[in-house]
Amino acid sequence: MARIMDAPLDTAESWLAARGEKLTELRREVLSLLLANHGPIKAYDLLAALQKQRPGASPPTVYRTLDFLVAAGIVHRIDSLQSFVVCPTFHAPHQGVLLVCERCHGVEELDSPLWMETMRRELAGSGFAMNQHELEIKGLCRNCQVVTV
Amino acid sequence: MARIMDAPLDTAESWLAARGEKLTELRREVLSLLLANHGPIKAYDLLAALQKQRPGASPPTVYRTLDFLVAAGIVHRIDSLQSFVVCPTFHAPHQGVLLVCERCHGVEELDSPLWMETMRRELAGSGFAMNQHELEIKGLCRNCQVVTV
DNA sequence: AGCGTAATGTAATGTTATTACACCACCTTC
DNA sequence: GAAGGTGGTGTAATAACATTACATTACGCT
Ligand SMILES: [Zn+2]
Ligand SMILES: [Zn+2]
Ligand SMILES: [Zn+2]
Ligand SMILES: [Zn+2]
Numbered sequence: 001m002a003r004i005m006d007a008p009l010d011t012a013e014s015w016l017a018a019r020g021e022k023l024t025e026l027r028r029e030v031l032s033l034l035l036a037n038h039g040p041i042k043a044y045d046l047l048a049a050l051q052k053q054r055p056g057a058s059p060p061t062v063y064r065t066l067d068f069l070v071a072a073g074i075v076h077r078i079d080s081l082q083s084f085v086v087c088p089t090f091h092a093p094h095q096g097v098l099l100v101c102e103r104c105h106g107v108e109e110l111d112s113p114l115w116m117e118t119m120r121r122e123l124a125g126s127g128f129a130m131n132q133h134e135l136e137i138k139g140l141c142r143n144c145q146v147v148t149v
Numbered sequence: 150m151a152r153i154m155d156a157p158l159d160t161a162e163s164w165l166a167a168r169g170e171k172l173t174e175l176r177r178e179v180l181s182l183l184l185a186n187h188g189p190i191k192a193y194d195l196l197a198a199l200q201k202q203r204p205g206a207s208p209p210t211v212y213r214t215l216d217f218l219v220a221a222g223i224v225h226r227i228d229s230l231q232s233f234v235v236c237p238t239f240h241a242p243h244q245g246v247l248l249v250c251e252r253c254h255g256v257e258e259l260d261s262p263l264w265m266e267t268m269r270r271e272l273a274g275s276g277f278a279m280n281q282h283e284l285e286i287k288g289l290c291r292n293c294q295v296v297t298v
Numbered sequence: 299a300g301c302g303t304a305a306t307g308t309a310a311t312g313t314t315a316t317t318a319c320a321c322c323a324c325c326t327t328c
Numbered sequence: 329g330a331a332g333g334t335g336g337t338g339t340a341a342t343a344a345c346a347t348t349a350c351a352t353t354a355c356g357c358t
Contacts, residue, residue: 024305044344056307063346064306079228079285082345099277110275119268119286126259127291128248136228137268138283142276173336192314205338212315213337231314 008035011091012074021072029053030065031086034075040083040107073133080138081105095132101141108141157184160240161223170221178202179214180235183224189232189256222282229287230254244281250290257290 012031013023023031033049034041043062050057066084069075074090077083080100085107087096095116096109116132123130161180162172172180182198183190192211199206215233218224223239226232229249234256236245244265245258265281272279 022304026306042344043346058308059346060308060348061306068305099272099275102280108275108277110272110277112271115271122261122264123248123259123286123288126248126257127294128257128259128286128288129294130286130288131251134287136285137272137277137279139272139277139279145278171335175337207339208315209317209339210337 008086015074015091016072019072021068026054026061027065027068030062031069031074034069034084034086040078040081040085040105042081042083046084076109076134078107078136080136081107096135098134098136099141100136100138101144102138103140103144106141157235164223164240165221168221170217175203175210176214176217179211180218180223183218183233183235189227189230189234189254191230191232195233225258225283227256227285229285230256245284247283247285248290249285249287250293251287252289252293255290 009023009028009031016023030046030050033046037046037049043059043066046066047057047059047062050062054061066075066077070077070084072090074087075084076087076096076098078085078098078100080102083105085098088109089096089111094111095113096111097116099108099110101107116135119135120130120132158172158177158180165172179195179199182195186195186198192208192215195215196206196208196211199211203210215224215226219226219233221239223236224233225236225245225247227234227247227249229251232254234247237258238245238260243260244262245260246265248257248259250256265284268284269279269281
């Protein structure tokens with residue numbers, strides 16, 4: 001059961017262990033649901049899914065777990081969608097750019113440290129210290145550019 | 150009274166007229182409050198301010214007006230702060246980058262079309278059509294870099 | 299066993315945003 | 329100048345998103 005999800009979960013477990021933290025049963029369930037969703041999910045949708053297997057789950061249950069996973073770098077919060085998505089490369093140091101489609105609400109993560117470094121330098125010139133971990137760019141994904149509707 | 154605010158309001162009026170839209174009394178009051186605030190303001194804080202001079206104001210009053218002003222390009226919504234800020238250069242075509250300080254929640258708008266064009270091109274390479282009007286970058290402003298607290 | 303900290307449960311509340319429908323002002327057309 | 333359409337606003341209710349505060353449990357350590 002859920003065999004296909006084991007690898008990322010195990011990776012998360014080691015990743016957390018290296019930080020002195022634990023992937024508890026609750027966290028495992030939440031992360032599993034996040035992975036199963038493919039793409040960003042809203043906190044309350046996640047809560048609804050979680051409640052199917054853990055009836056007592058409440059908003060704090062899911063928000064606490066999300067906060068933890070976000071702090072650990074395993075999950076990213078997408079401000080423009082008020083949603084959460086698993087980072088595809090959380091186990092490796094990276095400077096991801098989150099490409100958020102304004103039409104289908106899909107999110108793609110592009111790792112381009114070189115590009116980020118350029119931006120960082122440009123902005124430093126105007127006295128602003130960019131946070132290199134969570135850059136969110138809105139636009140249209142490849143699919144959504146075609147359809148105008 | 151409010152003499153200093155007249156110029157931007159008048160500019161907004163002409164700008165809207167050119168689009169076939171009107172700066173009604175309500176919209177004028179809301180925009181005036183936004184201008185008076187300097188920096189981003191939350192919808193419900195704006196509502197509270199508005200209610201002082203317009204007791205019947207309710208959430209739809211302010212959200213409708215904000216939606217209108219955002220659509221007209223006069224106001225920007227800051228996703229990461231769930232706040233709204235007047236665009237300092239709405240009357241001129243521009244491609245602003247919103248530099249959002251994660252500590253003091255200040256927002257600075259940097260107009261750098263050249264830089265934006267570079268980004269647009271880079272991203273187009275990966276099939277993503279960036280929205281050039283609302284790029285939001287998180288980080289620390291000049292003041293907040295000093296203090297670590 | 300006794301203690302301290304991390305994790306979770308639970309109830310209530312706070313904050314942000316939308317829906318639905320009523321009403322009015324204004325403009326156009328007949 | 330009545331009828332009808334549109335845009336703008338009023339009002340009530342509710343939905344959606346997030347946090348606080350406190351109780352309880354799990355678990356490693358002495
Ligand atoms: Zn990532
Ligand atoms: Zn899309
Ligand atoms: Zn602007
Ligand atoms: Zn600052």
